[in-house]
Amino acid sequence: MKAELEQLIALQNTDTSIRRLQSEIDSIPQRRADIEKEFEQRAFEIRAIEMRRDDARHERARLETELQEQRTRLERAERNLMSSKNEHEYTAAIREADAARKQISQLETQVLEKMETLEQAETQLKEREPEISTMQAEHEERMKAFEEQTRTQTEQLAERRQERDRLMESLPKQLSATYKRISTRIRDGVAVAEARNGSCSACFMALRPQVMAEVRRGEEIIMCDNCNRILYYVPADTAQNKTRPASAASEVVAS
Numbered sequence: 673m674k675a676e677l678e679q680l681i682a683l684q685n686t687d688t689s690i691r692r693l694q695s696e697i698d699s700i701p702q703r704r705a706d707i708e709k710e711f712e713q714r715a716f717e718i719r720a721i722e723m724r725r726d727d728a729r730h731e732r733a734r735l736e737t738e739l740q741e742q743r744t745r746l747e748r749a750e751r752n753l754m755s756s757k758n759e760h761e762y763t764a765a766i767r768e769a770d771a772a773r774k775q776i777s778q779l780e781t782q783v784l785e786k787m788e789t790l791e792q793a794e795t796q797l798k799e800r801e802p803e804i805s806t807m808q809a810e811h812e813e814r815m816k817a818f819e820e821q822t823r824t825q826t827e828q829l830a831e832r833r834q835e836r837d838r839l840m841e842s843l844p845k846q847l848s849a850t851y852k853r854i855s856t857r858i859r860d861g862v863a864v865a866e867a868r869n870g871s872c873s874a875c876f877m878a879l880r881p882q883v884m885a886e887v888r889r890g891e892e893i894i895m896c897d898n899c900n901r902i903l904y905y906v907p908a909d910t911a912q913n914k915t916r917p918a919s920a921a922s923e924v925v926a927s
């Protein structure tokens with residue numbers, strides 16, 4: 673029975689590890705989004721400058737097109753002025769040319785303003801280039817580490833699952849069924865609990881001396897009267913190596 677108890681403990685350790693890994697893996701999208709969000713927050717100021725630069729660039733292009741239209745308008749007006757045949761045509765051409773010139777002057781001012789904004793933004797971005805590249809490098813590094821971690825966790829989960837199947841198979845049918853029944857019913861999934869200092873370490877209920885003595889002997893499966901977990905006892909001198917049965921158990925053939 674002692675060997676079987678050790679297998680149960682190993683199974684419990686494996687299940688706990690599976691649950692932890694599973695919850696880590698379930699939170700991957702959220703954790704990835706958190707990293708992206710943090711980066712976006714850090715990059716916010718830079719994004720604002722980039723936006724100002726892009727806006728100025730587009731606006732300038734639009735103004736240049738308009739300016740070209742007004743220049744064409746002025747040329748046409750000047751041609752009309754040269755070929756005007758009467759007072760009326762002459763006045764109209766003069767008026768048209770003046771209006772075009774006025775527009776051109778305004779547009780040229782606006783283009784200059786946009787160019788200034790554009791240059792300022794570009795200067796700022798250039799000045800902050802080291803900061804930007806550091807930030808991007810850090811972010812890429814973090815994402816890489818994150819992807820690496822999730823890959824490892826996924827691999828570990830697959831390994832633990834195999835280990836679990838192996839442990840389940842090596843246990844006597846009745847015992848594995850008992851374990852399954854308890855672990856699915858109990859909220860935290862922990863079906864095995866250490867009896868320590870005369871109490872169940874899972875529910876903290878004091879154990880009757882006779883129960884404690886039986887658990888200590890380890891000859892049969894004893895359950896906690898209160899939480900129904902399978903109890904086991906770790907002698908004081910091996911208490912620090914509690915996780916060791918996990919590796920030892922695999923070599924023990926259940927009887």
Ligand SMILES: [Zn+2]
Pocket residue numbers: 865872873874875876877896897898899900901
């Ligand atoms: Zn208990």
